[in-house]
Amino acid sequence: MNIPVLEKGVILIVDDNPHNLEVLSEALIDTGWEILIAVNGEGAIAQAEYACPDIILLDVMMPGIDGFTACQRLKLNPLTCDIPIIFMTALSETVDKVKGLSLGAVDYITKPFEYEEVLARIKTHLQIRNLTKELKTHNQQLKQEIADRLAVETKLEKLTQELEQRVEERTSQLSQALDNLQQAQVSLIQQEKMSTLGELIAGIAHEINNPVNFILGNLSHASEYTQNLIDLFQLYQQYYPNPEVEIEQKIDEIDIDFLIQDFPKIISSMYKGTKRLAQMIYSLRHFSRRDDSVVEPIDIHEGIDCTLLILQYRLKANSERTEIQIIKDYGTVPLVECFPGPLNQVFMNLLANAIDAIEESFVTRRNSAANFPKIAASGVHLSSLQNNGQITIRTGVDEQRSVVVIQIADNGIGMTEEVKQRLSEPMFTTKPVGKGTGLGLSISRQIIEEKHGGTLWLVSEPGQGTEFCIEIPLLSQKA
Ligand SMILES: Nc1ncnc2c1ncn2[C@@H]1O[C@H](COP(=O)(O)OP(=O)(O)OP(=O)(O)O)[C@@H](O)[C@H]1O
Ligand SMILES: [Mg+2]
Incomplete structure (x- = not known):
């Protein structure tokens, strides 16, 4: 920060003694500072509120409210509390200096004034005052910057959240779509599997059904015819107990007794088998109902x-x-x-x-x-x-x-x-x-x-x- 040798400033001098006022004003006139004056405590407060000086040189002993009281009021007032106050006192007692400082004054100068000392102290405090002001401005700028950044950050955070939410929504939509796709695939495969299988089974069952029914239907006739033939043979045996030799030989050869016993059994098991086949066909047709x-x-x-x-x-x-x-x-x-x-x-x-x-x-x-x-x-x-x-x-x-x-x-x-x-x-x-x-x-x-x-x-x-x-x-x- 560039600090000028002679700071610009407005100085308020408060003293009930016109001589003191004159001496000080003259001493400071060449500095380029703007000089304001007040002759009592009330005047000082009013001027300070109105003109907001950079430094107040405040006399202690004054008629009306004294310097300490004026200092107290200035420090309590938000408009003037930041203005540095330098006490001017003839009192060189330590207690008074301490009291002044404890009330918020930044310094003191003793009367009679030493020109160089007054100038040096005012210069120092002006520098401090200006630096403080600059720091304050800088601080405010920083605060503003932080606030701006925070606002941007909040906005960013909100945007990120929105983005995350959108990504989440999109992801769930996509995974839903994927699920649907998989389900659709399963359905398609199922339909395809079923229709091919169903068609095949239905076709085969249909083709087998007719001959099986034909066999089943004829088997009952076959059984009846067989029984009739056996009955007829037995009748022949009854009425012609002594057949020709050739017939006797054939009867022995084919083991007619066993044949008569076994033939109906064969027909019956063929009937059972075919019936079962018919049931199976019925099941297949029932199963493959399209x-x-x-x-x-x-x-x-x-x-x-x-x-x-x-x-x-x-x-x-x-x-x-x-x-x-x-x-x-x-x-x-x-x-x-x-x-x-x-x-x-x-x-x-x-x-x-x-x-x-x-x-x-x-x-x-x-x-x-x-x-x-x-x-x-x-x-x-x-x-x-x-x-x-x-x-x-x-x-x-x-x-x-x-x-x-x-x-x-x-x-x-x-x-x-x-x-x-x-x-x-x-x-x-x-x-x-x-x-x-x-x-x-x-x-x-x-x-x-x-x-x-x-x-x-x-x-x-x-x-x-x-x-x-x-x-x-x-x-x-x-x-
Ligand atoms: N009764 C069961 N006992 C033990 N594991 C089973 C049984 N049923 C299904 N599983 C398990 O679940 C898995 C999936 O069954 P799923 O019927 O969906 O397919 P798969 O039998 O493997 O094939 P397919 O499509 O031919 O039926 C099987 O591979 C098996 O590990
Ligand atoms: Mg399975």
Whole structure:
């Protein structure tokens, strides 16, 4: 900061003695300072308020209010409290100097005045005063700057918050869009999978249906004709007990007694087999009902049974495991308004998963038995190996909540916490490539929740098994 040798300033001299006033004024006239004068305390206060001088030279002993009192009032007044006051006193007693300083004066000069001293003190205090003023201005500028910066910062913070919120909104919109896309993909795949599979099954079932019905229809005639022929032969035997040698030979050759006994049995087992074939075709046609946009009152037990019949080949014993047992615990369930095709697909997905889980538990048990032959030898794993795979299907109605409940429980491998948590991800699978697409549960959940307004949930323990529970409202809430 550049401090001039002689500061500019306005000096107020307060003294009741005109001689003193004159001496001082003359002494200071050449300094360039503006000189104001007052002859008493009241005058000094009025002038100070009005002209706001840079320094007040204040006499102590004055008629009316004395210098100390004037000083006190000036210091209490917000307009004048900052003006430096220098006392002028003939008193050189320390107490008076201390009193003056304690009242807020910055300095004192003693009478008679030493010109050089007065000048030096005023100069110093003017410098201090100007510096203080500059500092104050600077301070105010700084404060303003800080306030401006704070305002900018607040604005920035607000903008950042707005931006963050927008990013958050956008992210959630995007993730929603992604979810929708994945769901749409799942639906598309489901539709495609179903339509191709459905068409194939429906086509095959249709083609097989006619010849099977033809065989079935003719088998009853065949049975009747056979019986007639046997009756006729027996009549011949009765009336012609001694036939020609050639006939005797043929009778021995074909072991006629066994043939008569066995032929009806063969016809009957052919009838049973064909009947079963017809049932299977009925199941296939029932399962692949294409129209999934119409709600119909259906017997869910029939849907489950058809699905089981189609899965029959997977339940049978094989080289890896014993037969999977199906325990049906069907309650009394009314016809339920459902989309039959999609609902059958859910049964198929859950039952196929249950079979997979049981097969996997056999593999795991076999592996651990192979890895720990000692334990296996102790019979621990061998006994569990003999545990048959079991799928329990329970149905019923929860009257209070007005829902049909279908539980499908298996004693398979079960699920770990991690698997359970990841089930909501479409295409999540623990099965090898080619075996699982990871779509079964997402599709099933979509069918139950979105199409039927129901719920699908599960309970599972690793090594113990899994239970899926489907709940479908009895009152129509279907899509
Ligand atoms: N009953 C169950 N017991 C144990 N784990 C199961 C069971 N059901 C499903 N899981 C687990 O959930 C995963 C996802 O099942 P989901 O049916 O969706 O697909 P996936 O069976 O792997 O393939 P797919 O599309 O052929 O059905 C399975 O890979 C399996 O890890
Ligand atoms: Mg599956």
